[in-house]
Amino acid sequence: MKQELFEQRHQSLWNELTEQLDTLEKSRFRRQELPANLPELYRQTCNHYALARGRRYSPNLVEQLHRLVLRGHQQLYTRRGGWIWRLISFIAADFPQALRRQINYFLVALVLFLLPGVLLGVFCYLDQNLIYSVMSDGEVSNMAEMYRPDNARTGRTLERSDESDFAMFGFYIYNNIGIGFRTFAMGILAGVGTVFTLIYNGVVIGAVAGYLTGLGYVSTFWSFVSGHSSLELTAIVICGASGLMLGRAVIAPGPYSRLDAIRLQAKQALPLVMGGGLMLLAAAFIEAFWSANSLPNEVKYLFGIALWILMICYFVFAGRSKEERRHGS
Amino acid sequence: MERPGFSELTDTVRTHETPEGIRLQLRMAGPVVRACAWAIDALIRFVLYGLIGAMFSFFGGVGTAVMLILFFLLEWFYPVVFEITSGATPGKKAMGLVVIHDNGTPISFAASFARNLLRAADFLPFLYAAGLLSMLMNRDFKRLGDLAAGTLVVYKELPVERHPIPEVDPVRPPLELNVDEQRELIRFAERSEQLTTDRQMELASQLSSITATDPGSGVRRIWAFANWLTRGRQ
Numbered sequence: 292m293k294q295e296l297f298e299q300r301h302q303s304l305w306n307e308l309t310e311q312l313d314t315l316e317k318s319r320f321r322r323q324e325l326p327a328n329l330p331e332l333y334r335q336t337c338n339h340y341a342l343a344r345g346r347r348y349s350p351n352l353v354e355q356l357h358r359l360v361l362r363g364h365q366q367l368y369t370r371r372g373g374w375i376w377r378l379i380s381f382i383a384a385d386f387p388q389a390l391r392r393q394i395n396y397f398l399v400a401l402v403l404f405l406l407p408g409v410l411l412g413v414f415c416y417l418d419q420n421l422i423y424s425v426m427s428d429g430e431v432s433n434m435a436e437m438y439r440p441d442n443a444r445t446g447r448t449l450e451r452s453d454e455s456d457f458a459m460f461g462f463y464i465y466n467n468i469g470i471g472f473r474t475f476a477m478g479i480l481a482g483v484g485t486v487f488t489l490i491y492n493g494v495v496i497g498a499v500a501g502y503l504t505g506l507g508y509v510s511t512f513w514s515f516v517s518g519h520s521s522l523e524l525t526a527i528v529i530c531g532a533s534g535l536m537l538g539r540a541v542i543a544p545g546p547y548s549r550l551d552a553i554r555l556q557a558k559q560a561l562p563l564v565m566g567g568g569l570m571l572l573a574a575a576f577i578e579a580f581w582s583a584n585s586l587p588n589e590v591k592y593l594f595g596i597a598l599w600i601l602m603i604c605y606f607v608f609a610g611r612s613k614e615e616r617r618h619g620s
Numbered sequence: 621m622e623r624p625g626f627s628e629l630t631d632t633v634r635t636h637e638t639p640e641g642i643r644l645q646l647r648m649a650g651p652v653v654r655a656c657a658w659a660i661d662a663l664i665r666f667v668l669y670g671l672i673g674a675m676f677s678f679f680g681g682v683g684t685a686v687m688l689i690l691f692f693l694l695e696w697f698y699p700v701v702f703e704i705t706s707g708a709t710p711g712k713k714a715m716g717l718v719v720i721h722d723n724g725t726p727i728s729f730a731a732s733f734a735r736n737l738l739r740a741a742d743f744l745p746f747l748y749a750a751g752l753l754s755m756l757m758n759r760d761f762k763r764l765g766d767l768a769a770g771t772l773v774v775y776k777e778l779p780v781e782r783h784p785i786p787e788v789d790p791v792r793p794p795l796e797l798n799v800d801e802q803r804e805l806i807r808f809a810e811r812s813e814q815l816t817t818d819r820q821m822e823l824a825s826q827l828s829s830i831t832a833t834d835p836g837s838g839v840r841r842i843w844a845f846a847n848w849l850t851r852g853r854q
Contacts, residue, residue, distance in 0.1 A: 293849075293850060293851055293852040294806075294849070294850040294851070295850050295851040295852070296851075296852070333640075334640055337638070337640040337641070337642045340642060341641070341642060346799070347799035347800065347802055347803040348803075348806075348850075349785075349803070349806040349807065349810055349850065350803065350806075350807050350810070351780065351782050351783060351810050352782075354780045355780040355782065357644075357645065358777050358779070358780055360638075360642055360644065361644055361724065361777060362777075364638055364642075364644060364724055364725065365720075365724065365725055365726050368723070368725045369725050369726050369728075370728060374729075455680065455681025455682065455685075456681070457681040457682045457684070457685035458680075458681040458682075458684035458685050458688075459685075460685050460689075461684055461685030461686065461687065461688030461689050461692075462684075462685075462688055464688065464689050464692050465688040465689070465691055465692040468692065468696075469692065469695065469696070472696060472737050472740065473740045475737055476737050476738050476739070476740035476741040477740065477741055479738060479741045479764050479768060480741060480744070480750075484741070537768065550758075550767055553767055553768050554767065554768060554769075554770045557734055557738075557768035557769060558730075558734075558770075561730055561733065561734050564737065565733070
């Protein structure tokens with residue numbers, strides 16, 4: 292068939308497809324019904340593109356059809372709308388499911404974090420001078436200042452005490468979630484960065500807790516951290532687990548090529564970082580607006596324990612029914 | 621694509637085969653153009669940091685909170701927001717680039733989030749040295765974030781401008797032409813508009829053996845062949 296005849300015959304079909312693509316490309320966020328005949332038009336155009344190339348029609352026409360096919364491909368094979376539902380289903384099911392699937396990485400990260408934490412905690416409790424090999428003098432006195440029993444606003448240093456809870460909220464988000472994200476990213480350096488971050492956090496948190504307990508600041512320190520401890524500590528370990536997954540892909544890709552392993556592991560690790568980020572967001576909220584309040588310590592401990600129990604239940608049970616249905620067991 | 625072995629070696633065009641059996645051609649963006657895009661984005665972000673810092677420093681605690689939250693969002697989500705809405709950050713858009721999945725589809729939130737989280741690793745030890753090293757070590761110029769997220773940075777396809785073949789009476793070529801030769805004749809006719817008359821004649825003179833002796837009518841002769849090839853004898 293001559294090129295001109297070919298074009299005359301199919302031009303109206305290409306025009307229709309172009310029009311549909313023009314409207315679809317305007318917005319990816321609105322949930323739009325795909326036109327019923329879009330797949331049909333697209334496949335026909337694919338066919339025409341292949342014919343035009345095979346018959347060596349003019350490069351111009353081939354290029355034009357290629358562009359049309361590319362645009363169709365992008366619109367047909369994409370997900371549109373439903374953002375809020377996906378977020379809800381992520382929190383309700385996908386995140387705890389992902390954590391249960393990757394429980395081994397979580398346990399390794401937990402050990403890497405907990406072991407140095409407990410060791411340093413005990414040692415710093417027994418020997419008040421040991422803390423100085425972990426932190427500088429200034430940091431230690433700052434820390435002691437924050438939790439001195441006669442400090443009117445626990446958990447804030449004196450210079451910071453006039454800053455409102457809001458400012459601390461902003462700071463916790465900027466700092467803590469950033470650290471969580473970096474813990475994941477550094478995993479691609481063969482996991483070294485992640486392991487370092489986990490151990491480092493364990494050492495610092497353990498040392499501070501041990502030191503302050505040894506000083507006798509029990510009521511101020513432990514009541515302050517009890518509220519957000521569950522979410523924050525667990526989120527650190529979860530972000531660590533996601534980084535370890537990346538590191539594992541680099542070190543031991545298993546049956547895959549290294550690049551494929553990285554891609555696969557990153558895909559599976561991503562829910563963990565996203566969930567960890569959301570947990571750190573919630574922890575920042577609690578730390579800023581609850582942890583420094585002046586309610587009786589019993590209430591604060593109770594709240595902290597309740598959150599620990601709730602969180603563990605969430606990770607053990609959330610999304611179970613959906614999971615079972617999917618695996619048909 | 622006509623000579624896959626050769627063009628794969630020398631070009632940065634990659635193909636992806638769709639479920640319909642069509643091979644999409646994607647043109648990869650190299651380190652230099654991406655560094656330019658990054659520099660533009662860095663400048664925009666720098667200005668935004670300054671503006672936000674200046675604006676919210678007057679509102680006390682709440683202002684500090686909003687400022688720090690905005691800083692956080694700028695640091696981690698600036699590229700994500702632009703990539704999932706329009707496929708490219710302002711810097712990439714200015715350089716004519718777009719981020720897509722390995723399979724040619726528009727980037728999803730998860731992939732965009734992953735590739736931008738890994739910026740933290742790409743940046744190491746200074747100014748994206750790790751990212752550059754990674755880009756130079758694979759065929760698709762992928763930095764670590766692109767490897768993990770399964771994404772590509774490609775040149776945006778520009779709308780194709782059709783150049784009509786100059787209309788003259790069709791003439792049948794005097795000898796059998798194979799399809800590649802036919803295509804070259806059509807391509808010449810389509811491009812004629814963009815060439816100077818001298819250049820047209822210079823090119824046409826190479827075919828003087830099958831056209832006419834004088835170059836001016838040689839050009840018209842090839843147009844006539846192209847007309848015959850695309851439209852038939854009518």
